[in-house]
Amino acid sequence: DIQMTQSPSSLSASVGDRVTITCRASQGISNSLAWYQQKPEKAPKLLLYAASRLESGVPSRFSGSGSGTDYTLTINSLQPEDFATYYCQQYYRTPVTFGPGTKVEIK
Amino acid sequence: EVQLVQSGAEVKKPGESLKISCEGSGYTFTNYWIAWVRQMPGKGLEWMGIIYPGDSDTRYSPSFQGQVTISADKSISTAYLQWSSLKASDSAMYYCATTRSQWPNRFAPWGQGTLVTVSS
Numbered sequence: 001d002i003q004m005t006q007s008p009s010s011l012s013a014s015v016g017d018r019v020t021i022t023c024r025a026s027q028g029i030s031n032s033l034a035w036y037q038q039k040p041e042k043a044p045k046l047l048l049y050a051a052s053r054l055e056s057g058v059p060s061r062f063s064g065s066g067s068g069t070d071y072t073l074t075i076n077s078l079q080p081e082d083f084a085t086y087y088c089q090q091y092y093r094t095p096v097t098f099g100p101g102t103k104v105e106i107k
Numbered sequence: 108e109v110q111l112v113q114s115g116a117e118v119k120k121p122g123e124s125l126k127i128s129c130e131g132s133g134y135t136f137t138n139y140w141i142a143w144v145r146q147m148p149g150k151g152l153e154w155m156g157i158i159y160p161g162d163s164d165t166r167y168s169p170s171f172q173g174q175v176t177i178s179a180d181k182s183i184s185t186a187y188l189q190w191s192s193l194k195a196s197d198s199a200m201y202y203c204a205t206t207r208s209q210w211p212n213r214f215a216p217w218g219q220g221t222l223v224t225v226s227s
Contacts (some may be wrong), residue, residue: 001169034213036152043202044152046215055215087152091211095168098152 002026002090006099012107019075021102023088028068032092035064035073038101039084047086048073078104109133111141111203111218118224119193126189127221129203136184137161140206142214143177143188147199155201157210158186166210193225 003026013019023033031051036044046055048064051071061076075082083106088099114128129141142157156167160179167177179186186203201221204214 032211036214043217043220044204044214045217046213049213089152089213091213094166094211095170096154096211098154100151 001095002029002093002097004088004090004097004099006086006088006102008102009100010103010105012105013078014107015078015080017078017107019078019082019104021073021086021088021104023066023071023073023099025069025071025090025092029090029092031067032090033064033066033071034089034091035062036087036089037082037084038087044087075104080106109205109216111205111216113201113203113218113221116222116224118226120227121193121195121225123193123225124189124191125193125223126187127201127223129186129188129218131184131186131205134205137181139208140210140212141179141186142204142206143175143186144202144204144214144217145171145199146202146220152202155188157206159210160184160186193223195225195227197223198225199223 005024007022033051034049035047038044052064063074085101085103112130137160143155145153155171156177158165158177160181176189204217206212
């Protein structure tokens with residue numbers, strides 16, 4: 001199985017901050033990477049796919065980059081509604097696997 | 108609008124059977140895979156398996172093979188996840204989610220989740 005790691009596991013930030021979350025795969029995944037946002041007691045929501053493509057309806061302050069094994073989710077100008085847990089997912093090979101999550105909390 | 112609506116929360120005893128459901132609407136149900144994802148309390152997301160309702164092609168994660176059964180009834184646009192004998196460790200939130208085309212792929216949208224509690 002392809003193992004996914006994320007860093008940091010949690011972070012504290014203020015409204016307006018720029019936040020960067022990193023996701024690393026145990027092998028190359030050819031940009032077959034998605035990012036999800038999950039708020040407490042809610043289902044995950046797709047933010048980006050193919051590493052950098054924004055899902056329809058997702059604000060442009062969210063962006064993604066990376067290649068090979070290393071990928072990044074950036075949130076520019078953090079908004080109050082962005083405080084949540086973020087997961088990466090590789091879909092290069094089955095079983096698809098998720099990272100352990102990064103919790104973004106209010107400073 | 109593509110939407111997945113899951114059945115309600117369940118409270119069961121160890122050893123009991125259970126079947127939870129996920130009804131799709133707003134799209135051609137037979138054209139998209141539907142996956143099941145487990146989230147244990149306070150934990151991350153785990154892909155369990157997936158079914159293509161068009162021909163019932165079903166794939167399982169090795170971690171869940173033999174532990175659950177995934178099925179679908181395309182006549183009522185509904186996918187199912189079932190257990191024959193629940194364990195306390197099956198207590199979790201279970202989500203269904205669609206993919207867009209070929210498998211493997213990303214998941215969107217997701218159902219609202221079904222909370223399963225297994226306790227004696």
